[in-house]
Amino acid sequence: MLVNTREMLDKAREKGYAIGAFNMSNMEILQAIVQAAEIENAPVIVQASQAALKYAGVDYIEAMGKLAAQKASVPVAIHLDHGTDFNLIMLCIRHGFTSVMIDGSKYQFEENIAITKKVVEIAHAVDVSVEAELGKIGGTEDHITVSEKEALYTEPEEAVRFAKETGVDSLAISIGTAHGPYKGEPKLDFDRLAEIRSMLDIPIVLHGASGVPDESIRKAVERGVCKINIDTEIRQSFTEAVRKILADNPAEYDPRKVLGVAKEAMIETVSGKMRLFGCSGRA
Ligand code: G3H
Ligand code: 13P
Ligand code: ZN
Ligand code: NA
Numbered sequence: 001m002l003v004n005t006r007e008m009l010d011k012a013r014e015k016g017y018a019i020g021a022f023n024m025s026n027m028e029i030l031q032a033i034v035q036a037a038e039i040e041n042a043p044v045i046v047q048a049s050q051a052a053l054k055y056a057g058v059d060y061i062e063a064m065g066k067l068a069a070q071k072a073s074v075p076v077a078i079h080l081d082h083g084t085d086f087n088l089i090m091l092c093i094r095h096g097f098t099s100v101m102i103d104g105s106k107y108q109f110e111e112n113i114a115i116t117k118k119v120v121e122i123a124h125a126v127d128v129s130v131e132a133e134l135g136k137i138g139g140t141e142d143h144i145t146v147s148e149k150e151a152l153y154t155e156p157e158e159a160v161r162f163a164k165e166t167g168v169d170s171l172a173i174s175i176g177t178a179h180g181p182y183k184g185e186p187k188l189d190f191d192r193l194a195e196i197r198s199m200l201d202i203p204i205v206l207h208g209a210s211g212v213p214d215e216s217i218r219k220a221v222e223r224g225v226c227k228i229n230i231d232t233e234i235r236q237s238f239t240e241a242v243r244k245i246l247a248d249n250p251a252e253y254d255p256r257k258v259l260g261v262a263k264e265a266m267i268e269t270v271s272g273k274m275r276l277f278g279c280s281g282r283a
Contacts, residue, residue: 001074002066002076003075003076004098004127004129005077008043008045008075009170012043012227012279013226016278017221018220018221018226018279019045020042020045020228020230021044021079021230022045022046022229022230022234022273023047023229024061024234025051025052025056026056027064028263028266030046032263032270033234033270034068034069034072035267036271036274037074037076037270040271040281041282041283042274042281043076043279046077046078047078048065048079049231050080050083053092058092059095062097065097066096073283075283077099078096078099079100080099083102084102086115086118090122093122093126098128099129100130100131101132101133101172103132105135105137105174109134112162113162113165116130116162121167124167129169130168130169130170131172132170133173133207134159134162134171134172134173135155135174135175136152137177137208141178142183146187149176150189153176154173154192156192156199157199159200163201170227171200171203171204171205173196173205175190175206176189177209178208179207179208181236182211182212186213188216188219188220190220194224203227204225205225205227205228206227208229209230210231221278228273228277230273233269237266241264
């Protein structure tokens with residue numbers, strides 16, 4: 001069933017587990033995510049980035065997402081990931097997404113507040129919840145030093161002011177994760193997370209979670225993260241499976257055989273993350 005993202009996250013926050021938010025851009029990825037949720041009896045967020053919407057079409061993502069949610073025996077929310085284009089955010093709201101992210105992290109603090117507030121006002125009028133980002137998460141950059149990275153981390157006092165002034169429903173914070181695969185082992189600032197959690201009364205979101213060791217994810221959930229975004233590890237499972245089946249069966253030409261094994265591999269990956277995040281059995 002299609003559900004309100006805010007209710008899903010508030011429940012996770014109250015009970016102390018995290019919801020997995022998994023990126024999708026085609027039918028097989030979406031089906032893998034929702035099938036994993038059913039196997040695990042877990043509530044789930046399926047999300048699409050602006051690039052994914054451009055690739056598949058907002059209408060296709062909407063139609064597939066809603067159908068998958070409708071057919072599912074578990075709660076499913078549909079979310080726009082990293083919205084930066086105001087018009088596209090409005091389009092997603094109109095197409096029935098249950099939540100949107102406004103990513104104003106590239107702007108100065110006050111500017112980020114202003115654009116986030118504008119989206120929150122409109123989204124809340126139609127009961128769509130909003131995630132924002134404070135601090136810069138960015139991609140994996142090996143040339144960047146730890147102190148340079150820490151300069152981009154979320155300041156606890158700013159997070160409190162940001163939440164109060166914008167009325168946002170959840171907040172993505174920067175504590176050392178990065179989008180994409182990691183070069184070395186990521187070091188997360190758990191003290192900062194705990195401090196933000198103790199001061200902030202809305203759900204905290206962790207981006208860039210692919211490649212973060214399980215133990216660090218467990219610690220982050222213990223310290224109050226309620227939504228965890230995974231994209232890269234799903235892409236890797238998909239691509240590894242496709243490479244293998246094509247290498248093992250060079251004569252294969254049926255896309256269903258190729259994508260079928262990719263789907264199975266993605267189901268395994270997503271199910272494993274759900275167990276790790278503690279959302280298994282919470283539907
Ligand atoms: O946060 C970024 C997500 O992994 C989406 O990536 O913009 O390539 O779809 P994308
Ligand atoms: P990963 O690609 O590291 O899983 O990050 C996903 C993400 O944060 C999507 O918003
Ligand atoms: Zn992200
Ligand atoms: Na990552």
